[in-house]
Amino acid sequence: MPPSDYRGLSLWHDTVGEELTPRPALAGDLDADVAIIGAGYTGLWTAYHLALADPGTRIVVIDKEIAGYGASGRNGGWCSALFPTSLRRMALDRGRAGAVRMQHLLNATVPEVGRVAAAEGIDCHFDQGGSLSAARNPAQLERIRAHVADYQAWGFGADDHRLLDAGEVHEIAAVDGALGGSWTPHCAAIHPARLVRGLARAVERRGVTIHEQTAATDVHSRHVVTRHGTIRADHIVLATEGYTATIAGRRRALAPVYSLMTATEPLPEEVWDQIGLRDRTTFADNRHLVIYGQRTRDGRIAFGGRGAPYHYASRVSPAYERDDRVHATLQRVLVDLFPVLRDVAFTHSWGGSLGVPRDWYPSVRHDRRTGLAFAGGYVGDGVATSALAGRTLAALIRDDDPDDLASLPWAGRTSRSWEPEPLRWLGVNAVTALMGAADRSEQRSGRPSRAAAAFWTAIGQ
Structure with missing residues (x-):
């Protein structure tokens, strides 16, 4: 370029x-x-x-x-201790102690990034305000409760993952329709x-x-x-x-999978008074088709999510970084989370590819x-x-x-290769479609999607 x-x-x-x-x-x-x-x-x-x-x-x-x-x-801009592989799956490789140690090291790495940035004079807007996962339907709330209970079973307490009721969610962020949620300190918002x-x-x-x-x-x-x-x-x-x-x-x-983002104009303080996020807590809800957002230092909301298609033969191109349909959907989702944003302008839309191993x-x-x-x-x-x-x-x-x-569980291992085309294209895009359908079903019925649960179980998560 x-x-x-x-x-x-x-x-x-x-x-x-x-x-x-x-x-x-x-x-x-x-x-x-x-x-x-x-x-x-x-x-x-x-x-x-x-x-x-x-x-x-x-x-x-x-x-x-x-x-x-x-x-x-x-x-x-989430500097988080999230890891795409479950503790249970890691324990199969290196035992319970190895899985727990891996998570503790990830937790400790979050403030370490901030410490190194400060020591090196890197003004990356590091604010460790934790991360909020809100539940906006009963299926999401059930998953969040199970998620926190699972961490507790592995020895992680309320200082690591804490259940929130609807009022506690709103003290952090006024997510519309939140029934409850969870909060973890192990995340910082960064530039x-x-x-x-x-x-x-x-x-x-x-x-x-x-x-x-x-x-x-x-x-x-x-x-x-x-x-x-x-x-x-x-x-x-x-x-x-x-x-x-x-x-x-x-x-x-x-597999190069695209995640797209959008950002609002800088918001006035009266809007922030209604939204919250005073500590720059990162936020999402617990849908299957992942979304993620943060309050930037200059007063915007930067918001992203999945939904863009995987492109045949693992092609990567700048042309795939902007998708009007997906960007419009992300903007609608953000306004749905915070209706006070209905009249704000969106100034930036972009995207990029991330790497997904077969497992x-x-x-x-x-x-x-x-x-x-x-x-x-x-x-x-x-x-x-x-x-x-x-x-x-x-x-x-x-x-x-x-x-x-x-x-550590991830050291020295190699994931098996993705299937050849067209199986890879069919499989990756079918999963994206499945997750979108599961979210719509859960929003209508309030019941957890069996198809989505079966997928996560099939890949060991």
Whole structure:
């Protein structure tokens, strides 16, 4: 993309507060200790922890566009301890203690992101006001109660997940029709592009080289091939998340699924007095077709959700980032949540792809024999998760793991590949349709959708 167009990628890029001029591309063949493909959260956190542990490590990061071009710069700004894989599923791999430890580490990673941002002078608008999940019909309320009870069964108390009645929900946010809900402190609202761009500068201060507008055309043991030259490195990290399918030979590794967002104009204080969200608590309801929102530091609501189609053969294109039908639906849903917004203007609409593994189970791995490493498959829950992934990858690459991160449930595993087309296209889009139908059924009847419950059980969640 031309540099002048990067600001148009999202609200976050438009308000990042810096010029988005690309760094120089790779200028020829290069030798390094570690080569990282993808200048998003995963790649930059990996570089950060490697450089922090050993400033002499030769680290080079490349990106097809600019740092923070992808999901790291466009997401909903939830730095949360959410993980797409259930504790029960993780316990099957590494036992109950391993699953619980994983969740505790994710919880601790949320404030750690804020601490590092402050230490590095990154003004990413970090406010840890927790996260609200509201129930607007009896089926959603039943799920929320079961969700909190499940956490309690794993040893997490009210300080981690707390049930709310309708009045307590309204004390946080005036969600229309809320019957109850839950709240967790383990989430912060952030400006995602400010975080990722700040991380890029932080690693450069530690000697890491970043080459932008440098696409990897082939990746194999100890070699990254680009049009500008070949990087030879002892370790190569694939940190491409929703763009993984564009790398040769990896089309079926992660399905690129689009999540779209919209944002209001800055709202006057009298509107905020009616909505709430004083602590910038992130918010959603408990529908199956995920939605997510936050109050931005400049007084907007940034709001997103699923519903965009998966595109045949795992295609990724800027043309898929704007869908008038889905954006209009998101705006209607937001006004339905907060009717006071019925007359406000929406100033930004955007989207981006996220990486979904076949079993909805993120992974972190490093093959010492080939030098190839990977982290990703966050299914949209990647802001804090990627920070823990980068820390884990750095430990695996250095073969120095005092915190025993290699024993975590997601370490060293590989999800099976997605089905070939057209089965992949049929399957992914059928799930999206199923979740939308389940939500409509639950809204009409108030009863939980058996079809949706069967799907979650089938994938081990």
